[in-house]
Amino acid sequence: MGRKSIAEIRREEFATAAFEVLSLHGMKGTTLQRVAEHTGVSKASVLHYFPNKQNLIESAMRRANATLRKEAVAFMALASTPWERFYAIIEANFSPTTFRAEVAHGWIAMCAEVPHNPQFQRLQNAIYHRLHSNLLSAFKQTGIGDDAAEEVSHTVSLLIDGLWMRCGLQIGGLNREDAMAQIESVITRTFSNDAERQAAQSKMSALAGAFTANRG
């Protein structure tokens, strides 16, 4: 079971290609022609696997999201304490493989479509709620109190959104280290800079580094 049909594999190829084209050329520049070229087939071939362009792009976004989620789950599995879980979330959101300008472009392009596409709206909502509930459960278990946990979760998720935005707009040559430092600065101002937290941070940082290195 779980064996993928050849058609399913092809669909995934096209979906990832579509996301890449979207990242490179924006929503307007993402034509069936270009997606086809990008995979070396004809336009009609793409339509053989997808009923229409909208469906293709929706699949592309779902696929991209699934990839991110997979990595996040892998990181999460390496964490055993609340603070480690928190830093697992951070590492996942700023993983070198995903926190890149091109990916951010794709993401922002989708955000711009959210008001006119219920599918995108649902996806965006799901992404947001997953992030929030992950953050919340981690913070709650640090023992800072439920209300504080709620507040900090909101703050962190807002910061993440802002940082991705800025990554896409390429403001201030933001890289992943800067981004994580920003989050860390807020966390440090909020919580006392205890040793346990610092240990969790460096542990997850090292694990994440090893994890991504194993695949390059």
Added chain:
Amino acid sequence: MGRKSIAEIRREEFATAAFEVLSLHGMKGTTLQRVAEHTGVSKASVLHYFPNKQNLIESAMRRANATLRKEAVAFMALASTPWERFYAIIEANFSPTTFRAEVAHGWIAMCAEVPHNPQFQRLQNAIYHRLHSNLLSAFKQTGIGDDAAEEVSHTVSLLIDGLWMRCGLQIGGLNREDAMAQIESVITRTFSNDAERQAAQSKMSALAGAFTANRG
């Protein structure tokens, strides 16, 4: 001097109309036809005042930005202390007239184009730098130290970006009060909750309220 020619007035009309259409229908849905309809003229008339669509939309964004900036300057003029200046910035960024989902849609639509349009890139950069330098100068004068001021300025501008994003995506039914409360929560966690700051906040809140009420 400063007298506007009738043609200039017309151009502004079309530009604001274009921004409204952009907010309602997104970049793809913003056609010359629709902009024309929205002002009750023919498509060709729009092209009489603008060389092409791109120029029209760029003018629309510049115009929208100019409007926001005008309001920000007005708020700023009402502030006399550093903390009042800070809250003037906040009030301006979350003014009821501007912090609305439709406006956020327009803004996000522009952000999505930034990678493919140098004009938008420049505009976005200008907006960001103005916000940052305003925040920075206000924070520096509160006497928290230059390094801390830099850090907090970054944090606040990131939060503002994130909040506008979330406003556009309409996640969690975010309204302007929630947004400002989020910022306040971070500020409170960072600084001691002194009376001077609280006074500044309520003063600017009242002034901003009076200011906007005077024009409805």
Added chain:
DNA sequence: CAGTTTATTGACCTGCGGGTCAGTAAATTT
């Protein structure tokens, strides 16, 4: 009032992108 500029428009052209379709080649099935 004659002449000139300006405003506005409908008709038209062009290119392009989404989507259909019938046909061909390749793979699978029986």
Added chain:
DNA sequence: AAATTTACTGACCCGCAGGTCAATAAACTG
């Protein structure tokens, strides 16, 4: 090997959006 399903393609159609243009109406100028 024959039949049938699947993969892929070029040719074609349609609609639409951007942009041009010539014509008309209105405003301004001397």
